[in-house]
Amino acid sequence: MTEAKKPLIVLLAAPETSASVLYGLYDVLLSVGAVYSDMVSGSPGDELLDIKIASADGKPFHCIGNIPVEPHMSVNNQATPDAVVICDMYTSIYDVPKGRYPREIAWLRKMHADGAMLTSVCSGSLLLAEAELLDGKEATAHWAYRDMFQRHYPKVAFRNESILCLAAEADRIVTAGGVSAWHDLAVYLIARFCGYKHAIETAKVFLISGHSEGQSPYSVMTRPMETSDAQISDCQVWIADNYALAKPVEQMVARSGLNPRTFSRRFRSVTGFAPIEYVQALRIEEAKQMLETDAQSVDDIGSSVGYEDPASFRRVFKRGVGLSPAAYRKKFQRIAQIAKPIAAG
Structure with missing residues (x-):
């Protein structure tokens, strides 16, 4: 056979x-x-x-x-x-x-x-x-x-x-x-x-x-800075330190001197994100780092990155990360528990 x-x-x-x-x-x-x-x-x-x-x-x-x-x-x-x-x-x-x-x-x-x-x-x-x-x-x-x-x-x-x-x-x-x-x-x-x-x-x-x-x-947000479009580059630099402010997209539009439609088109062309998506990604990225290392409550972390409404923060976080803030913290705390004895030397 x-x-x-x-x-x-x-x-x-x-x-x-x-x-x-x-x-x-x-x-x-x-x-x-x-x-x-x-x-x-x-x-x-x-x-x-x-x-x-x-x-x-x-x-x-x-x-x-x-x-x-x-x-x-x-x-x-x-x-x-x-x-x-x-x-x-x-x-x-x-x-x-x-x-x-x-x-x-x-x-x-x-x-x-x-x-x-x-x-x-x-x-x-x-x-x-x-x-x-x-x-x-x-x-x-x-x-x-x-x-x-x-x-x-x-x-x-x-x-x-x-x-x-x-x-x-x-x-x-x-x-x-x-x-x-x-x-x-x-x-x-x-x-x-x-x-x-x-x-x-x-x-x-x-x-x-x-x-x-x-x-x-x-996933981590990749943020290559665009140098060929000075106005958008300036806004990227500014928003990196000011993402928690109220109405950040309106402030970027005003800073650029462009009309909102032109700004949105050029911003997406340069970054691959709509302006509000970019702001949300920055906020969530900062929140992730805080959840990994900080003992603050989830609501306090949400507020510190620009979300006064806890429900909105949880909704945006889960949509972007695939886990709730609490589940994300629990997941990466396991890694921290492995790493801490080594870091302590």
């Missing part, structure tokens, strides 16, 4: 890839079917997935941290995998990867045309955007790339709150958020190709719990 062909999953990596993502995915996916039974009964099972590492030319290289990588194959390999995982390809939030991965992008287009599922972790989705495979679709990456997607890939509906974006699953495209979102993607791939039972068992082996609350609680 002929042995059933294992699903082939290819991990696409480059020198800009994090070793934790590449080798974490490799270890977890390779263990499916084998390790759980060994741990609970002392009898290892069969590996259910065929996992290969690929790079542009297939030659050994060093990834981030000078960690050696020996790929199994190059992108010239003609075999069509069941799925490709584009590992993170780190780039600065100012450095759009135009023209940086031509061979990888050509291969991704071909693999997708041939029927492979394409998935990505973190900045790996930039390659899918460069390949124009995300045009007209929802997708995610690390929250820090929100502005890059809005400015340079406007045809992509960027979901900065998502850990695992399945909106384009029917088109065989799934994207995952920050680097640790590879956990969620791994569980998804195991369930898809090996079944729910193996996904649960593997999660138990590696203590993978997923990020059910999404990226929003971890």
Whole structure:
């Protein structure tokens, strides 16, 4: 009897890839079917997935941290995998990867045309955007790339709150958020190709719990200052210290000397935010930092950042962060409890 062909999953990596993502995915996916039974009964099972590492030319290289990588194959390999995982390809939030991965992008287009599922972790989705495979679709990456997607890939509906974006699953495209979102993607791939039972068992082996609350609680507002528009730049500097004042947008408009409609248009063009959204994001960012480190009541924190109505503060906070102020404080206090003994020395 002929042995059933294992699903082939290819991990696409480059020198800009994090070793934790590449080798974490490799270890977890390779263990499916084998390790759980060994741990609970002392009898290892069969590996259910065929996992290969690929790079542009297939030659050994060093990834981030000078960690050696020996790929199994190059992108010239003609075999069509069941799925490709584009590992993170780190780039600065100012450095759009135009023209940086031509061979990888050509291969991704071909693999997708041939029927492979394409998935990505973190900045790996930039390659899918460069390949124009995300045009007209929802997708995610690390929250820090929100502005890059809005400015340079406007045809992509960027979901900065998502850990695992399945909106384009029917088109065989799934994207995952920050680097640790590879956990969620791994569980998804195991369930898809090996079944729910193996996904649960593997999660138990590696203590993978997923990020059910999404990226929003971890997101930080990125505030690159615009220098080409002096009036808007001046308002950005001013509002950074005056976000708690009453009617801050009206004060920025008056400061700029522009009419409200022109100000709003130019402000959005420069920052990616409507003026009131920008103010709210600044206020919430400050409130988050206070909740992490300050013992003040939630109502007092809301008042100090510009919300006299506690209900309004809670509503805006939860809409932006995905958690109530109290739940956010509780979540990050756990981290503080781990860090405090170390900080105390």
